[in-house]
Amino acid sequence: MGKMTARRPEHQSPPDIFYNEEEAQKYTRNTRIMDVQSQCSVRALELLALPPDQPSILLDLGCGSGLSGEAITEQGHFWVGLDISQAMLDVALERSAEGDMLLSDLGHGVPFRPAMFDGAAQNSACRASAEEARTAAVRQHREQQRQADEQQRRRLLALWERQQTLVENRKREREQAARKSRGSRAVFQFYPESDQQVSLIVKQATKAGFTGGVVVDYPNSTKAKKLYLVLMCGGSAPLPQGLQDEGVPEAAYNRRLQLKKGVRTTAAIREKIRQKKERRMKQGKQVHRDSKYTGRPRSSRF
Amino acid sequence: MKLITHNMLSSKTIKGVVYGYPLIIRASQVLTKDVDFNPEFIQRMIPKLDWSALKFAAKCVGHEEDLPDEPPANMADEDVLKRIHHVVMEVDVVDGFLECPETKRQFPITNGIPNMLLNENDV
Numbered sequence: 001m002g003k004m005t006a007r008r009p010e011h012q013s014p015p016d017i018f019y020n021e022e023e024a025q026k027y028t029r030n031t032r033i034m035d036v037q038s039q040c041s042v043r044a045l046e047l048l049a050l051p052p053d054q055p056s057i058l059l060d061l062g063c064g065s066g067l068s069g070e071a072i073t074e075q076g077h078f079w080v081g082l083d084i085s086q087a088m089l090d091v092a093l094e095r096s097a098e099g100d101m102l103l104s105d106l107g108h109g110v111p112f113r114p115a116m117f118d119g120a121a122q123n124s125a126c127r128a129s130a131e132e133a134r135t136a137a138v139r140q141h142r143e144q145q146r147q148a149d150e151q152q153r154r155r156l157l158a159l160w161e162r163q164q165t166l167v168e169n170r171k172r173e174r175e176q177a178a179r180k181s182r183g184s185r186a187v188f189q190f191y192p193e194s195d196q197q198v199s200l201i202v203k204q205a206t207k208a209g210f211t212g213g214v215v216v217d218y219p220n221s222t223k224a225k226k227l228y229l230v231l232m233c234g235g236s237a238p239l240p241q242g243l244q245d246e247g248v249p250e251a252a253y254n255r256r257l258q259l260k261k262g263v264r265t266t267a268a269i270r271e272k273i274r275q276k277k278e279r280r281m282k283q284g285k286q287v288h289r290d291s292k293y294t295g296r297p298r299s300s301r302f
Numbered sequence: 303m304k305l306i307t308h309n310m311l312s313s314k315t316i317k318g319v320v321y322g323y324p325l326i327i328r329a330s331q332v333l334t335k336d337v338d339f340n341p342e343f344i345q346r347m348i349p350k351l352d353w354s355a356l357k358f359a360a361k362c363v364g365h366e367e368d369l370p371d372e373p374p375a376n377m378a379d380e381d382v383l384k385r386i387h388h389v390v391m392e393v394d395v396v397d398g399f400l401e402c403p404e405t406k407r408q409f410p411i412t413n414g415i416p417n418m419l420l421n422e423n424d425v
Contacts, residue, residue: 055343057306057350078343078391080307089415100307104418108425111418112310113323116350 021087034067040226041068041121044187045075047215047230047240048119056118061106061188064088066097068121073098080117082106120186185212188229198227205231217243270295303416306390308359309351311416313402313409316424322402324355325409327362331397334388344383347390348373356390365389 050056056077063069063081065088072079079099083089089101104111192198202214210231218224219242230239264272273295277287313322353373360366368389374382400409400416407424410417 055340055346057343057347076340078306080310084419086415086417090413093413093415100304101415102303102307102311102418103415105420108420109315111312111315113312113352116310 020085021090023087025091037067038071040189041071043217043226043243044068044121044189044228045071047187047228048121048185049240050077050119057116059110059112059117059120060099061110061120061122063092063097063099063101066092066095066099066101069097069099072121077118082110117184119184122186122188122190184232186210186231188231190227190229192227201229205229213239215240215242219244266295266297303395303411303414304391305356305359305363305393305395306347306351308395308400309356309390311400311418313400313405313407315418315420316402316405316407319402319404322404324352324358324403326401326403327359327395327398328401328408329363329395329398329411331395332363333394333396334392335394337387337391339384339387341380341383341387344387344390345377348377348386351390360389360393363393363395365393 048058058072058077058079060069060072060079060081063079063083064085066081069079069081069092081092081097081099081101082104083092083101084103084105086103089103092101102111190201192201198214205212212229212231215228215230217226217228274290277290281287308325308327311323311325313319313325316322351373357366357369357371360369365388368385370382370385374386376382394414395411396414398411400411401407402409
């Protein structure tokens, strides 16, 4: 990889081509990616705010090798996954993912009838869908880029519109939902490239009739920062709070500073002096006797 | 592909298709896999299922007699729930085709994964 690592996968090639067998394997063997993915999935499930202790049916958009599905299964829900990459789905089969999977292009809409799912989650697949059109255009003229942007917008809109019909509750359920003041939700985790892209995605979602917005976890961290687009239909609810940076606990920080500076405690210094005296005694040298002052720091008067 | 997924699946992403539902299953290999029975989940799914489409799907894969003709009125009947669970969750179409009822377009199923990809000009 080398200098390629800094680049985003969606800039290299469309997802169906980029996630070939080799990449799919890499993706699932990399423990860091696995950690990040499962953390994101758990957080996404949290944001979906499903009714507790009730097995739900969820839609996993861009399910890939079934990493996020595992988190869903663990919480006792059933999932149906969609992905555009055959190789990724093959890995999911290998790992015997519990959900049911389909090979499908999210940009073409989702092939389900309405009001079936209790919620939908998508981890980092948004970017592929949104970027795909743009990738091709980078090499081409501006005019064509504008067309590609248009296509990207259309694809996103198609995706949202499908989404809405999918997670929209039936009337009866909606009444129930209204009582509980929550409807079905869709949560998308994504890595935006620019603020412009965020506003484009949010604008398309609003146009498609969703309420909701972007939840930012760890906004002050470059590494841990994660954006989740939370879309709601069938009754609006306040947007959940993003997680805040916890910061490093002070004690741990001071300890680390001490280690860095090489500052030792009195006990450690005393121990070192004791060892040195012992050594010199063995060599037959005269050593000062131990007293209560041994190894104690001088007072500031000196 | 489980029949619960088939029950939700339509081909209306194809241009010009109005309902595209239910898809015809032309199975060449059907297996049954054990899945943990979760009565609460089945109870929640029954009102969501399109019963006639489910009957149709079960007929396509030769499990028709496992299902009652109507969605059960008594949700507490564990025996009926278990039978529905079997058809909906455990029957797995591993190999074959799904066919759009309107355009007759076929979607191949391999290793239990239906390929629902379309060409740009079909959308």
